Amino acid sequence: xDATRELPSLTYLNNGHGLKSWLLTKDHKRIAxxxxxxxxxxxxxxxxxxxxxxxxxxxxxxxxxxxxTYNKFFTMHGVIMVFFFLIPSIPAVLGNFLIPPMIGAKDxxxxxxxxxxxxxxxxxxxxxxxxxxxGGVDTGWTFYTPYSAAASNxxxxxxxxxxxxxxxxxxxxxxxxxxxxxRMRAPGMTWFRLPLFVWAHYATSLIQVLGTPVVAITxxxxxxxxxxxxxxxxxxxGGDPVLFQHLFWFYSHPAVYIMILPAMGVISExxxxxxxxxxxxxxxxxxxxxxxxxxxxxxxxxxxFVAGIxxxxxxxxxxxxxxxxxxxAVKTFNWAATLYKGSISFEAPMLYVYGFIGLFLVGxxxxxxxxxxxxxxxxxxxxxxxxxxxxxxxxxxxxxxxGGLHFWWPKMFGRMYSEFFSRIAAILVFVGFNLTFxxxxxxxxxxxxxxxxxxxxxxxxxxxxxxxxxxxxxxGYLLPVIYLVWSLKKGEIVGPNPWxxxxxxxxxxxxxxxxxxxxxxxxxHEPYEYTPHVAGEKHVV
Amino acid sequence: MSDAVAHLDAHGEAHAHHPALQxxxxxxQQQKEAGTLGMWVFLLTxxxxxxxxxxxxxxYRVWYFDAFAEASRTLxxxxxxxxxxVLIGSSLTMAFAVRSAQVxxxxxxxxxxxxxxxxxxxxxxxxxxxxEHKFVEHHVPGPTFxxxxxxxxxxxxxxxxxxxxxxxxxxxxxxxxxAHNALLQGRTQLFFSLYFLMTGxxxxxxxxxxxxxxxxxxxxxxxKFDAQYYAPVEMAGLYWHFVDIVWxxxxxxxxxxxxHG
Numbered sequence: 001x002d003a004t005r006e007l008p009s010l011t012y013l014n015n016g017h018g019l020k021s022w023l024l025t026k027d028h029k030r031i032a033x034x035x036x037x038x039x040x041x042x043x044x045x046x047x048x049x050x051x052x053x054x055x056x057x058x059x060x061x062x063x064x065x066x067x068x069t070y071n072k073f074f075t076m077h078g079v080i081m082v083f084f085f086l087i088p089s090i091p092a093v094l095g096n097f098l099i100p101p102m103i104g105a106k107d108x109x110x111x112x113x114x115x116x117x118x119x120x121x122x123x124x125x126x127x128x129x130x131x132x133x134x135g136g137v138d139t140g141w142t143f144y145t146p147y148s149a150a151a152s153n154x155x156x157x158x159x160x161x162x163x164x165x166x167x168x169x170x171x172x173x174x175x176x177x178x179x180x181x182x183r184m185r186a187p188g189m190t191w192f193r194l195p196l197f198v199w200a201h202y203a204t205s206l207i208q209v210l211g212t213p214v215v216a217i218t219x220x221x222x223x224x225x226x227x228x229x230x231x232x233x234x235x236x237x238g239g240d241p242v243l244f245q246h247l248f249w250f251y252s253h254p255a256v257y258i259m260i261l262p263a264m265g266v267i268s269e270x271x272x273x274x275x276x277x278x279x280x281x282x283x284x285x286x287x288x289x290x291x292x293x294x295x296x297x298x299x300x301x302x303x304x305f306v307a308g309i310x311x312x313x314x315x316x317x318x319x320x321x322x323x324x325x326x327x328x329a330v331k332t333f334n335w336a337a338t339l340y341k342g343s344i345s346f347e348a349p350m351l352y353v354y355g356f357i358g359l360f361l362v363g364x365x366x367x368x369x370x371x372x373x374x375x376x377x378x379x380x381x382x383x384x385x386x387x388x389x390x391x392x393x394x395x396x397x398x399x400x401x402x403g404g405l406h407f408w409w410p411k412m413f414g415r416m417y418s419e420f421f422s423r424i425a426a427i428l429v430f431v432g433f434n435l436t437f438x439x440x441x442x443x444x445x446x447x448x449x450x451x452x453x454x455x456x457x458x459x460x461x462x463x464x465x466x467x468x469x470x471x472x473x474x475x476g477y478l479l480p481v482i483y484l485v486w487s488l489k490k491g492e493i494v495g496p497n498p499w500x501x502x503x504x505x506x507x508x509x510x511x512x513x514x515x516x517x518x519x520x521x522x523x524x525h526e527p528y529e530y531t532p533h534v535a536g537e538k539h540v541v
Numbered sequence: 542m543s544d545a546v547a548h549l550d551a552h553g554e555a556h557a558h559h560p561a562l563q564x565x566x567x568x569x570q571q572q573k574e575a576g577t578l579g580m581w582v583f584l585l586t587x588x589x590x591x592x593x594x595x596x597x598x599x600x601y602r603v604w605y606f607d608a609f610a611e612a613s614r615t616l617x618x619x620x621x622x623x624x625x626x627v628l629i630g631s632s633l634t635m636a637f638a639v640r641s642a643q644v645x646x647x648x649x650x651x652x653x654x655x656x657x658x659x660x661x662x663x664x665x666x667x668x669x670x671x672x673e674h675k676f677v678e679h680h681v682p683g684p685t686f687x688x689x690x691x692x693x694x695x696x697x698x699x700x701x702x703x704x705x706x707x708x709x710x711x712x713x714x715x716x717x718x719x720a721h722n723a724l725l726q727g728r729t730q731l732f733f734s735l736y737f738l739m740t741g742x743x744x745x746x747x748x749x750x751x752x753x754x755x756x757x758x759x760x761x762x763x764x765k766f767d768a769q770y771y772a773p774v775e776m777a778g779l780y781w782h783f784v785d786i787v788w789x790x791x792x793x794x795x796x797x798x799x800x801h802g
Contacts, residue, residue: 107565109575175582183575184565213586217593221738229683230734232597237727238605247593520567 005493007414011511026111027514029412032097034118039085039093040481042125046080047477049073054436054467062454070453071138072154078141083163084125086397087255090262091173091208092121094404095201097412099177101505101512102195104186104521109179117172124166131155131162140451142252145233145244149225157227160219167216170258174208177201186504188523195503195527196285200265203289207254207261207296215251218244242307249300257296259393260360261289263400264331267353270407271335273501274350275342278528281334288327295324305376314373321371328364332357347499348422352403355430359395363388366441381451384444387437395433402429402480409484410498414510415491421483428476435469502529561770573772580776584783587746591787594739598794601731606798608728613798615680616736617671621796624667625788631660632785635754639778642771647764650774654758657781661751668744672737681737682730689722736795743791746784753777 012029016022022030052073056064065073096114100107108114131137137159139148148156181194181202222244224230231237233244272279279285301309301317309317335357344350366388369375379385406426410416439462444450448459455463497506504523508516559569566572602609638653679687757777760766766774 105565109565110579111563111565113579171586175579175586178582179575179579182578183571209582209586210589213590214593217590220742221593221597224734224738230738231682231727231730232734232738234727237730238601238608238724239731240600243597243600247596515564 005495007493007511008509008513010513011414011509012514013413013511015514024115026107026115028096028100028108028111028114029512029514031114031118032093033412035088035092035096035121038118038122038125039088042080042084043477045129046077046085047474049077049080050470051474053077054470056453057455057463058467060455060457060460060463062452065453067453068138069136071140071451072136074451075138075140076132076136079128079137079159079163081393082141082255083166084121084128086259086393087170088121088173089259089397089401090266090404091177091201091204091258092117092169094266094401094408095177095197095204095262096173098408098505099180099198099201100184101508101516102198102503103181103184103189104504104517104523105180105184106515106517106520108176109184110176113172114176117169117176120172121166121169124162124164124169127158127162127165129162131158134158142248143219143222144248145222145225145241146235149222149233157223160223160226164216164219164223167212167219170208171212174205174212177205178209181205186517186521186523189504190523192283192286193523193525193527194286195265196268196279196282196289197262197265199286200261200268200289203293204258204261206290206293207258211251211254211258211297214247215255218247218251221247242304242309245304245307246301249303250297253300253303254293254296256389256392257292259397260400261292263356263397263404264289266400266404266407267331267335267356269501269503270349270353270403271338272528272530273407273499274347274353275339275344276530277338277342278526278530279334280337280340281330282527284330285334288330291327291330292324295320295327299324299371302371302376305373306380318371318373322368325364325368328360332361332364346423348417348419348426349403349407351423351426351430352399352406355426355433356396356399356403359391359399359430359433362438363391363395366391379444381449382444383440383448383450386450387440387444390437390440395437399429402426405480405484407499408505409487410491410494411496411505411510411512413488413491414493415487416494416498417480417487417491418483421479425476425479425483428472428479430476432469432472432474432476436466436473437469439463439465439469502527559769561765569769576772576776580779584779587783591739591742594735594742595790595794598735598739601728601735602794602798605728605731608725609732610799611725612680612729612732612736613796614800615678616796617674618796618800620667620671621792624664625792627660627664627667628785628788631657631664632782634660635778635781639771639775642761642766642774643768645766645768647761647766650761650766651758654754654761658751658754658758661747661754665744665747665751668740675733675737680729680733682734686726686730686733688726688729739791739795743784743787746787750777750781750784753780 012027015027016025022034025031025034052065053070056062056070056073062070096108099105132155134155137152137154137156139152139154139156139159143156143160143163148160181198185194221230221232225232225234231239233239233241235241268279268285299317299321301313302321305314305318366384370379370385370388406417406422443459443462443466446459448455494510496508496510498510499506502525504521505512507521562569562572566575634653634656638650638657641647641649641653675681679685754777757773760773
């Protein structure tokens with residue numbers, strides 16, 4: 001590129017200075033940056049607890065921390081990563097930043113509610129961090145009763161309140177997206193011209209607005225039981241703890257799709273750009289997002305196969321759980337078909353996409369093992385389950401998040417990061433991830449239970465492999481912090497469309513002006529109109 | 542790709558902007574449609590929020606019908622019925638407020654809103670009296686909960702039943718009666734836990750609604766609304782009607798479990 005490029009003079013970043021202009025902003029792009037900073041902080045906090053867990057598990061004896069402390073470690077790791085990182089990650093950062101420009105809008109439908117959602121998130125996070133500082137919580141991120149309501153003597157109440165509060169942030173984000181996608185599309189931006197990223201977020205938002213209130217009321221019921229002595233799940237008064245599990249998983253299973261669906265949206269965007277091809281089977285990929293959202297709501301009891309539900313209920317839920325594989329496979333096969341005969345390249349965002357597809361495949365297929373009643377009873381509450389959901393939530397959601405962050409980073413800040421280091425980081429994350437979690441499948445299959453700080457000597461080799469992998473993974477996560485922050489000042493200025501991508505968001509300046517579009521665009525083309533084998537204005541280092 | 546995006550000329554920008562039109566909407570129509578859809582989606586989340594409690598209620602009512610029926614009979618049906626009428630009345634006055642906004646009668650908006658707020662206040666006042674009764678009767682779940690001192694009618698009925706039954710049988714079943722009472726002690730607490738949680742959350746929604754209507758009333762008083770822009774009145778109305786409808790479900794479920802006999 002020519003070295004004379006300059007950043008646009010007026011962007012969302014320099015339109016208003018000082019802390020106040022950020023804390024009172026109604027610009028969806030600035031709110032996305034606020035979210036980016038807060039969830040990154042939470043991610044590294046949650047990561048610290050993972051470090052503690054992996055350190056403890058390098059030796060068979062429980063010698064580093066007491067079992068009580070260990071319980072707090074995995075609980076805080078889970079609570080922070082699930083509610084304060086994974087759920088907001090792609091929607092609140094990338095979705096917030098990109099949905100309005102992708103559909104030709106100046107902002108989300110409710111800018112003030114958008115800002116409110118960030119403040120609610122922060123208040124929820126403060127409650128949870130308070131619980132952490134005050135001594136931690138040890139119920140597991142699932143808050144199962146009666147332990148959480150009566151037995152645990154740790155800080156359940158502030159943690160539960162923190163999760164309860166942060167749920168409303170998620171609801172408001174989903175509500176904002178649904179209304180924005182329905183009502184704010186530019187002329188000509190029909191439903192079937194929407195980027196698949198937007199479709200994925202639409203499906204995600206449906207889960208957020210329909211599922212989150214259920215877990216909110218469930219946590220509130222635990223709260224009144226613990227704080228006020230009410231009895232709703234209390235077996236001594238005739239209450240049913242299994243009811244808690246039903247209500248909890250009614251949200252918390254679909255919550256997995258809140259994490260993975262937006263990542264799938266990222267994959268569709270990045271994959272088509274770097275294979276210079278239209279997405280294969282656009283409408284199938286779009287509707288498979290909705291199908292995953294719908295199926296996601298009717299499979300929750302597969303978390304409860306050993307909780308005493310009836311064998312008939314278990315068979316129905318087993319069958320329904322298998323059916324989620326259909327829309328998931330539709331996506332994977334369509335991505336593979338998109339790559340076929342494409343002009344494929346290997347930029348950092350694309351490396352994350354390849355990683356995602358591989359890891360999601362393993363995570364998804366082991367999900368079928370777990371949906372099988374007989375196998376589930378064997379591996380229930382073992383490391384097999386831990387490995388499975390990390391393949392989906394870390395291997396899937398975080399790969400998607402990092403891929404998307406790298407893909408749209410030059411759009412968000414107008415500058416490019418180090419191509420070399422970003423590729424190294426993507427490879428480290430992939431290798432480190434597999435080294436961390438693949439041994440856990442074997443450990444679980446051999447019978448190592450989750451949530452214990454000690455184990456039998458036979459499991460040590462695999463556990464040391466896992467801890468070593470976690471160290472590699474940690475480096476893979478820290479590297480981007482360094483080169484991305486470096487790029488903010490020193491990165492090469494690359495102009496509006498460094499990847500020669502087709503989406504509407506690439507037609508505006510990088511970084512975009514506050515109002516995105518000076519005049520509302522009229523969309524006349526289909527999405528992903530790439531011409532194969534014609535290199536566009538591609539970024540070259 | 543640059544030809545993918547044609548640009549809209551100043552069409553539509555020619556009209557003078559309504560002062561309430563936010564910068565990111567093109568027309569008042571678009572702004573109103575967005576607000577309305579947003580409100581309905583919000584109410585959908587509210588349905589699921591209350592839905593969790595209705596689920597718990599349904600399960601336990603099916604399992605412990607007798608305990609729920611007995612506990613339900615201690616609620617004051619007169620006050621509950623009165624409150625139902627008050628709340629339905631407040632929905633009517635709310636509808637009049639929205640109507641006044643539509644036909645641009647600014648004074649009437651404020652008057653109807655004040656009446657709605659007053660009716661909401663009456664509802665909350667009566668609810669407080671009912672709560673106070675429950676406190677006095679030790680029907681608040683937790684360590685202080687006592688079921689034996691149930692409503693006078695229930696206690697009398699039990700006493701008369703016992704005096705009727707032959708003493709021998711009564712003594713034989715003494716252990717059974719004790720166990721039965723222990724079960725009732727727990728299960729009626731389930732009922733009252735749900736009663737306080739459901740009506741309590743409903744009351745919190747009422748309080749939020751009253752705050753909302755006060756703000757809307759103030760805005761109306763300041764002349765912020767006209768025939769083109771009255772969406773906030775309408776949205777507050779939707780919320781108020783929703784809270785009303787929740788009570789329409791709560792009243793029969795909590796007060797009328799088994800009133801006959």
